Each structure stands twice: as structure tokens, then as C-alpha cells.
Amino acid sequence: MNKYQVTVYFSVDQEFMSLVPEHRSVINDLILKGVIDSYAISAEAGRGWIIVNAKSKESVHKYLERSPLYSYFELEIDQLMVYDSQSYRFPKMVMN
Secondary structure, eight states, rough: OOOEEEEEOOOHHHHHHHHHHHHHHHHHHHHHHTTTEEEESSSSSSSEEOOOOOOOOHHHHHHHTSSSSGGGGGEEEEEEEOOOOOSSSOOOOOOO
């Protein structure tokens, strides 16, 4: 399984906003299944970033096309060589 960083570009209109709840349901499902590691949307620009676990770029498209917002997206998909974050580290010890 490979990791991909997906940069999503989009523009917002009323129809887009009406589809957001269904889109969030799809994203939540993919997070729960371990397909998506992280999901972030900019508050200032029509751009977002998703870390996806998939076999190929085509697989990334297959996962994301489940979203009702897919037709709004322009995707830039890059296979990652290194991905590190706090969530991949041992938990911090807390002495009670």
C-alpha cells in the first residue's frame, strides 16, 4: 500500500454547499476504514489536502469519486516517499 498526498482545488457555490454533509459522510467512512489518514480544508482558499492509502493513483480517484463533490474537484496527486506525524509516534507518558 502506498501513501498519496492529494491536493484538492475547488470553487464553492450553493449547490456545492448543499452536498457537503453527504461528502463529509463519505470522508468519515474512508477515515474509519483506514483509507484516509488525514483530511484538511483551507478556511481561506478553495483548497484542501488529503493523505490517502491506496495501491495506485487510479485507486485514489476511485475512492474520492464516491464523493458527491468529486465533479467540483481538480486533483493533484503525489505519491509520498516519507510521511511522518505525531500520530505515528508512541504516546507521551503522563505520570499521575
